[in-house]
Amino acid sequence: MDRTLARRLEARFESVLHGAARQRHDQTEIRIGAGDVIDVLRSLHDEPDLAFTMLADLAGVDTGKEMQVVYHLWSATTTDWLRVIAEGLSRDEPRIPSVTFLWQGAEWMERETYDMFGIIFEGNRDLRRIYMPPDYTSFPLRKDFYLPDDAARSTGAGVRHVERSRSPVDAAPGVLRRTGA
């Protein structure tokens, strides 16, 4: 765990951070709004004391209340993985700027996220479905998309503990929320 990284990030991005940087194991996590993505990621990528030149992953998350886009970055200047969470995207019309201007390789990751969550990445010039057929209309990884054989919604739900029903809840750390039967 790199304590100095958290302090550096808090000092540098004080005005845009949502809350303090969190650290656990080898990961540092910061949360920002969707509108600040371009500025923050450009600074993280370009500034020589940060130099997060490698985008390790781009993931969409549907918490049930809002959409998030999560970036994992790697830099030689720190021993930590940096997780940048862009939060607060509306579930009805999630929009966020694309990062393809920094990492061309994000193009397909954004296409995948669009395909699975319906998150629109403004500035991605090839934002079409990548896995599902072009005439498909749903977004399968959203929490309101249920599988036909979802055990939690079967008539036997709750009979066995592994089939206990669960509804989407925010996985906010520190708040233990148990759902279901």
Next chain:
Amino acid sequence: MTTETAPRSGEPRPAPKGTHRSTDDPNVLLQDDYDFYEPIPPYTPRTEREAEFYTLGDGEMFLNMGPQHPSTHGVLRVVLKLDGERVVDIDPVLGYLHRGVEKLVENADYHQTISQVDPLEYISSLFCEWAPVTAYERLLDVEVPRRAEYIRVLSGELNRIASHALFLGWFALDLGGLTPILWSFIERDEIVEMLAALTGQRMLFNYFRIGGVNGDLNHEFMSRLGDWMSRAVGQIEAGMGLLNENEIFVRRAAGLGVIDTEMALRYCMTGPNLRATGVPFDLRRTHPYSIYPELEFDIPTRTEGDCLARYLLRMEEIKQSIRIIDQCLDKMPDGPIMAKLPRLIRPRPGRAWSGVEGPRGVYGAYAISDGTDQPFRLKIHDPSFIHLQAVGALLPGCLLADCMAVMASLDPIMGGVDK
């Protein structure tokens, strides 16, 4: 199908009755009742890029490759835009192998997800398990016993060799040489049988567990391994000798599909494809996990960044893996192979990411727990998916026949690309 010479300038003549002109090539007249494949999608283009790709310039044509093509390493469809023999642009069409693993794991218990992520990269399944398993361990704050870590590294490196050996064969096969794949399958079969003795399965091992591994080393595995280790280096060098000293192969692969460091980073590349451009980025050293800090091995790099460099680099890695296996066997500690964990696990709500260095690059898993016994979200990051998109930037200007060589040198596995 008939062809006629249409005038090069001006509108082509109207097609005779009962025929129409192909959208691929207006010089080709097709019978109206012929119902065969046209590559241009039947809807209006959805994006800027799609509109650009599906507009033909003068003298260009489309060629559809796949999804059932022997050199696409799975079921990949690539629409090529060609000008004569030169590739102008390509549009890979994915999804033929999409199984929705990320949705399935949200409806499975933590232990069950291990068998769900297994078939993603069916050539190197252990790394597909390794990433989510370590992510779960971070969610749970579990300490993995040292013997289990050693067994993980030992079996993982064997899996890496099996994967690289198969790469050697495939790469040569896509360049038109049949012999190396027969040789490399000797190696791969030995390792796969060995891992079958250890894990019970030949390909989809389902071996790693949260907090350890499923079974301890057994007699059959150890005797097969000892047997193989005594001749491994010689056999692999013999297999490499087939190619490294083959002038046709070397001249064909050198200077083809060149990637420089800046491009590799822009395309988020990792693993051998990045190291072949001169960046010594290997998570086993740059971000050590498991017991790798205790082991001695080198990170081979090359600077050329072409197909030959990527091939030679992987062969170097096989030798380093053999070194690691040697040390693992030497230092293997006694003790338990599983941490003490309840059978039904419920991690505290939180998020964890883990990356492991697989044979193709960084396998990542991003797990979110909401306090129940099923993962709230598990994002799998697969290097094949990332590397395949760079093909679109490498191919323009290449010959059609180089297409397969470039694609094979990046070593994508469609199971992982399509998830």
